[in-house]
Structures are given as structure tokens and as C-alpha cells.
Amino acid sequence: MRIKTTLWIAGSALLLSSCNSDKTTPGYTYMDDMYRSPAHQTYEPGTTKLPVDGTVPRGYVPYMIANTNEGYIESRANSAVPSYYATLDAEAGKELYGQFCSHCHGEKGDGNGILMQREKILGIPGYGADKLPDISPGSIYHVIMYGKNNMGSHAAQLNYEERWKIIKYVWKLRTDQTPGAAPAAADTTAAQPAA
């Protein structure tokens, strides 16, 4: 009888001593790896490191021209277009243009989109050379990246390729909107690798 009691007390003591008031640890454990992962935990000190300076995500093309008035003027002369721009089919950007630009600039690029008709946003230009004599594919890229006055930036909605598809389509609309212009005649930008 006494042996039984002693064993019972000893067993309970052993059992209790394996408990732990710290809720974040399992106390004494058998086969530790089952409880404590040997792998690093997310954000554990020493695991998460900042990328090396100058690292860019795959597929990301940095744009170095500043969001200033001087930057805008500079962008007009920026002829750094991707190598495929010259052979890009303008129609490839039509759908994207319809999703992101036509509600303001109009399906034809005449500046008469639905928001203009309803007078929600005013001062939207048509793309014709009479309205915007100085724009270039480089300056359109600039405006897509940073926006301009009442037009917001579209950099977050469009990736690099999509921006160029839209620009090609805008340039086609510009040609259509420019009386007397030969098709695509104004698009003299030579294909160069992007900066």
C-alpha cells in the first residue's frame, strides 16, 4: 500500500514538474524537434535581410527621370523605347487603353470620354498634334508614370510592357486625330534599348 502511495506521489510530482507556467514553451519534452522547429522562424533576427543596394525585382525597369517640370520637359526628348516598340502592333494596346484611359480621353482619343461628357473632370486634351504639339512616346511614358495635374499616375496599374502597348495605341489615335498626317508619320522614335 505504502509503495503504491509513494509511487503515486512520485509519479504526480514528475508529471507536474514537466508542466510550465510559460505558455509559449511546451515544458519538458521528449523528441524535441517535434515541438521546436529547427527551421528559422519568419522575421527571426538574422533571417530577413534587405536586398543589396541597387537590386530591382525581375522584369522591373527603373525610370530615372524625376517627377518635376524639368523632368517632364526632359522626357519629351527621351527616345529610350524598348526594342520591340517599332514592330509592336498598335491594336495590342486597344483593350488596355479602353480599360485605363478612354473614360477620360475618349475611345477615339479626342479628349471626350464619358467623364468629360458628364463634366466630372475637365481639361482633358485630345491627342491630336493641334492639341498636344510637343508630346512624344517618352513624354507619354512620363505622364503614365507620374500623372499630370488632374490625371493620376497609372504606374501601379500597368507594367512596363503594358505601358508601351498603350503608348503605341495612343500614338495611333494621335495620328487619326491629326488632320492631314500620314499614318504614323509622326512616330519617328528610333528603336533603342530602354535605359
Ligand code: HEC
Ligand atoms: C481621370 C481622367 C484621366 C485618365 C483616366 C487618363 N488621363 Fe490622361 N490626361 C487627363 C488630363 C486632365 C490631362 C491634362 C493634364 C494637364 O496637362 O493639365 C491628361 C493629359 C494626358 C496626356 C498629355 C500630357 C501632356 O504631355 O501634356 C497624355 C499623353 C495622356 N493624358 C495619356 C493618358 C493615358 C495613356 C492614359 C491611360 C493610361 C490616361 N491619360 C488616363 C486625364 C486623364
